[in-house]
Amino acid sequence: MLPDDKWLWLFEWFEMTGPGVVVRESVWMFPVLEAVHLLGLCLLGGVVLLVDLRILGLTLTQRSVSELAGQVRPWLAGAIVVLLVTGVLLFLSEAVKCFYNQSFWVKMIALPTALLFTFAVRERVAAKLDVEVTFAARSIAVASMALWFTVAAAGRWIGFS
């Protein structure tokens, strides 16, 4: 599932960009960015699970889904911003390695899917849900958890391959 080698020049160029060079040549910057990326993952995991588990009726069932989702939405957006900024910097520093990495491409497919699904589907549905939850909403919660799980697992696996 690797892209054609004709795109390699683009990834070589990514590595030569200013931020890519700075992160690669520093001893501590990559590890620190990784750590902040992980903190973003913690926050994202927490707020995604909070709403999805609530939709499934597994936590805070006395609260309406729309209230909870609305309350944590700024934190969801904040976590995604932190993850994108640190993620892009990590990528730029080793773009060619990523180009030849299966897990990276799995993540690059799962990530836009998860983002689109979260903001175009899940957040819209959650905003309309009160205390009672429909079967369709439950399926959406399961899909949301599965998508973000794939993004995170593929991301972790980039480092192993």
Added chain:
Amino acid sequence: MIQELVAWLNEFPSSVALRESRYVWPFLESAHVMLLGLFVGTAFVTDLRLLGWSMKRVPVSELTGRLLPWTRIGFAGMVLTGLLLFYGYPLRYYHNLFFRVKVILLVLAAINVFVFHRGIHRQVADWDLDPDLPRQAWIAGAVSLSVWSLIVVVGRMIAYNWFDCTIQPQPAFVNWFAQCPTGP
């Protein structure tokens, strides 16, 4: 004494097999990282509530009653995968500077949990929905948020060998703190 125990564990065939395994080790590491979302993530949500930064209309007791079980499940998973990861490299982690800092921070986090639940949380019904939570509750949230964040950061750093005993010379403090076996 502990050093001898760790060195003994290090030679167990199952310990050797774990660190040499092709899939079990990465699987455990992944599980340890993924569980961060469940454990630290739900703990962060509770911390944000204690700090008054989110969900101000949700009573604190509802979070500690209904969300905390998920935090506990996540914690159990972290401990299980963490112990197994340690069992894969007992000697290396025992002498790892970041690992030692992480253990100290874990003790601090535990004290914070104990102080909160034995202290101000006992009267949670009295201040559940106060616009301004009691100072002790705010402090518990702030300490939890910062200490668990630091734990995640130093946990990630364990994988880096900058201060490993096997890479000498190290500053005297490092050799002392990590109890590096030095000299002839």
